[in-house]
Amino acid sequence: MEWTVNGRTYRAFRFQLNHPQYGAIVLGLNITPHILFISKFNIVLLWTFLITNVISGLYAVFIVHKGLKPLQVLQRYLSKVNANRLDIRVPVGELPVELIQLGEAQNEMLERLQHGFNRLSEFSSDIAHEIRTPLTNIMTQTHVALSSKRTVAEYQEILSSNSEKLERLSKTIRDTLYLAKSENRLLHNNKKRLQLEEIIKPLLEFYESMAEEKQVSLELSGNSVQFGDKQMLQRAVGNIISNALRHCVKSRLPSEVQQGHNQLLLRDFQ
Structure with missing residues (x-):
């Protein structure tokens, strides 16, 4: 049994007795201090739980930020890489031991990309020069030939010269296709x-x-x-x-x- 009198709470237990005058006995206890203690303890426990969660969350954010900082450094350097800035390299000294191999692999990849891009640029420039020169000569000779009447021998000489330049141009194109196949390993070696x-x-x-x-x-x-x-x-x-x-x-x-x-x-x- 439990009841409250004058702001105090009591809890009691009733025991049956085999007595001719008293049929039962009731043993009661004032539990008000216990109720107050449990109430205050619940409040303290709630605040402790909230504060602990806040501190744990902040510490987790700090640890994650610190742990991901080397990756942010790696990402910052890699984000600067473009077709005009292939000389950028990741500073391996700023990375932890776990990411050193990754940084070195990235630098090697950038080195290969830069080398390949430089080769492609030089190759494109050479090809453009090789194609432009004979085409310019052919156009010039053709315009000169059409500017006035020529003899059959002169026309034959001009056509012969243009034929040589066209053959050179055709050879340049064949070499270009050959190099493209060789770069992609499409050639069959005999x-x-x-x-x-x-x-x-x-x-x-x-x-x-x-x-x-x-x-x-x-x-x-x-x-x-x-x-x-x-x-x-x-x-x-x-x-x-x-x-x-x-x-x-x-x-x-x-x-x-x-x-x-x-x-x-x-x-x-x-």
């Missing part, structure tokens, strides 16, 4: 034993006219056997000779210097 003399001699005959314009003589000496792809080897040697003649100064060198240069070039071939 490797076999090759006589270098049989590979290089037709190339020297092909570039003989270009060498005469530059006043350079091409000579072939020696012979050796190479295991490789015939078409790829011809392209490689042809590009070397073409670049050498294209960038050669049009002047007659002393014979001993020219002979030494040719021997050095052919020795590299062998």
